Amino acid sequence: MDLTLFVWRQRGQLDKGRLEQYAARNISPDMSFLEMLDTVNEGLIAEGREAIAFDHDCREGICGMCSQVINGIPHGPQEKTTVCQLHMRHFKDGDTIYIEPWRAKAFPVIRDLIVDRSSLDRIIQSGGYASVHTGGVPDANAVLVPKQDVDIAMDAAECIGCGACVAACPNGAAMLFTAAKVTHLAMLPQGRVEAARRVCVMTETMLREGFGSCSNHYECQAVCPKGIKVSFIAKLNREYLKSFMGNPGCSTGE
Amino acid sequence: MTLIKNMVGRKIVMSITGLALVSFVCIHLLGNISLFSGPDGINAYAKMLHSLGPFLWVVRLIMAAALGLHMVFGILLTLENRTSRAQKYAVNKHLSATVAGKNMIWTGLLIALYLGYHLLHFTGQMIMPEFSSSRNLDALGRPDVFSMVVHSFQHTVVSVVYVTAMAAVGLHLSHGLQSMVQTLGLNNERTLPVMVKVGAAAALVLFLGYAAIPAGIVSRLVGR
Numbered sequence: 001m002d003l004t005l006f007v008w009r010q011r012g013q014l015d016k017g018r019l020e021q022y023a024a025r026n027i028s029p030d031m032s033f034l035e036m037l038d039t040v041n042e043g044l045i046a047e048g049r050e051a052i053a054f055d056h057d058c059r060e061g062i063c064g065m066c067s068q069v070i071n072g073i074p075h076g077p078q079e080k081t082t083v084c085q086l087h088m089r090h091f092k093d094g095d096t097i098y099i100e101p102w103r104a105k106a107f108p109v110i111r112d113l114i115v116d117r118s119s120l121d122r123i124i125q126s127g128g129y130a131s132v133h134t135g136g137v138p139d140a141n142a143v144l145v146p147k148q149d150v151d152i153a154m155d156a157a158e159c160i161g162c163g164a165c166v167a168a169c170p171n172g173a174a175m176l177f178t179a180a181k182v183t184h185l186a187m188l189p190q191g192r193v194e195a196a197r198r199v200c201v202m203t204e205t206m207l208r209e210g211f212g213s214c215s216n217h218y219e220c221q222a223v224c225p226k227g228i229k230v231s232f233i234a235k236l237n238r239e240y241l242k243s244f245m246g247n248p249g250c251s252t253g254e
Numbered sequence: 255m256t257l258i259k260n261m262v263g264r265k266i267v268m269s270i271t272g273l274a275l276v277s278f279v280c281i282h283l284l285g286n287i288s289l290f291s292g293p294d295g296i297n298a299y300a301k302m303l304h305s306l307g308p309f310l311w312v313v314r315l316i317m318a319a320a321l322g323l324h325m326v327f328g329i330l331l332t333l334e335n336r337t338s339r340a341q342k343y344a345v346n347k348h349l350s351a352t353v354a355g356k357n358m359i360w361t362g363l364l365i366a367l368y369l370g371y372h373l374l375h376f377t378g379q380m381i382m383p384e385f386s387s388s389r390n391l392d393a394l395g396r397p398d399v400f401s402m403v404v405h406s407f408q409h410t411v412v413s414v415v416y417v418t419a420m421a422a423v424g425l426h427l428s429h430g431l432q433s434m435v436q437t438l439g440l441n442n443e444r445t446l447p448v449m450v451k452v453g454a455a456a457a458l459v460l461f462l463g464y465a466a467i468p469a470g471i472v473s474r475l476v477g478r
Contacts, residue, residue: 006344008344019344069343069345071345071347072343072345072346072347073347073349098344098345100343100344100345103339103341103342103343104338104339105337105338105339105340106338168349169339170335170339170348170351170356171335171338171339172335172338172339173335173338199262200260203260203261203262204259204260206261207259207260207261210337210338211338212334212335212337212338212339213261213262213264213265213331213334213335214261214265214437215331215335215355215358215433216355216429216432216433216436216437217348217350217351217352217355217356218350218351219348219349219350219351221350222349222350223349229443230436230446231441231442231443231446233436234436234439234440234441234442234446235439236262236439237262237265237266237436237437237438237439238439239439240260240262240263240266240439241266241438241439244257244263248257
């Protein structure tokens with residue numbers, strides 16, 4: 001199949017960037033979207049032009065690197081799919097495809113389709129962990145956790161940190177990402193200990209990093225490749241209220 | 255003060271003030287509906303409200319404070335959110351965001367604008383003073399709110415403006431109600447889709463309730 005691509009090209013953070021048109025020829029419907037871009041890039045390199053820069057790593061749908069907004073939807077039109085797992089059979093011969101990077105103040109463009117998502121790392125660094133004493137391995141089943149709680153924690157832990165939620169959010173908010181981590185840890189006894197401080201610190205870091213706030217459009221849930229639910233955002237809000245009631249100073253306490 | 259510095263805290267302020275305002279919208283409608291039972295209904299209701307004296311002013315002050323906070327934080331959050339997503343996509347498809355949700359700031363500002371006019375009209379009675387209820391008393395010596403409302407809404411323009419503003423209220427609430435429940439953390443996976451529907455339905459009921467008043471007057475079902 002032959003396709004027309006409009007790809008965002010941007011040399012760096014200071015460059016204004018623009019959409020450029022490319023032709024993708026002889027694309028097999030069995031190719032993944034990234035393999036299609038590889039093919040286009042080989043053609044560009046053969047012509048002595050600069051290849052399109054895009055992020056990728058595992059190509060198995062679990063690393064969350066492939067950050068591309070395809071025809072206006074992060075990770076493209078298929079539900080719960082990363083770009084590497086999106087196959088060209090979902091497009092038609094002659095289609096026009098727009099490919100843009102994640103757009104958010106907290107995700108500056110590094111080059112073309114590659115954005116800097118270290119702001120998400122800094123949210124995790126601020127509180128998305130459980131402090132555990134080192135030492136001998138604890139006995140199995142020493143700490144009992146109800147099955148329902150484990151299931152919720154595991155669902156929340158599925159987040160791969162790709163940032164599609166931020167890219168889809170009209171406010172560039174990282175609520176779904178942060179809510180997933182807050183829920184994951186708050187559901188387990190090991191994470192419960194620091195739950196109050198965690199939710200405060202992580203939400204404060206969100207603001208500092210330039211993310212917007214949630215207006216409950218639920219676009220994030222619609223594009224999440226791992227099916228993270230916005231009910232976790234309600235859980236985050238509950239955790240925040242609980243934390244605020246316990247200690248109205250809330251704040252970092254450092 | 256961390257509540258207003260934290261983004262979740264700010265949203266909670268939005269939802270609690272929103273809850274206060276929507277409670278007022280419900281009670282106000284219940285009061286207004288007494289218009290359908292004629293002058294004896296709404297004029298007696300108005301007299302009762304006036305007899306509350308200082309309590310009425312306490313409620314008014316609470317409402318003014320809630321409205322002020324709701325507006326300040328609404329505008330602040332909108333401006334912040336715009337800078338967080340300053341650069342637009344060339345192609346952007348929304349999968350779940352609604353027209354109501356995306357235009358909260360505009361329906362909100364429209365309501366604020368209308369509220370100013372509404373207060374000058376029926377509370378301050380500076381607009382169309384010839385129908386003022388405080389100057390025209392009914393046969394029992396009560397402020398004649400019934401005649402004031404009926405005469406005002408017989409002007410088609412006044413009714414159209416009113417219904418338009420109520421449509422803005424309906425749209426605002428159709429997103430606002432479910433958003434409030436979610437922000438207060440009162441949702442789980444099962445209740446969320448239900449709340450979205452209940453919120454929209456409640457907003458529609460409120461809109462129809464308010465719109466029924468000018469509709470009844472313009473169609474001459476109410477007031478002779």
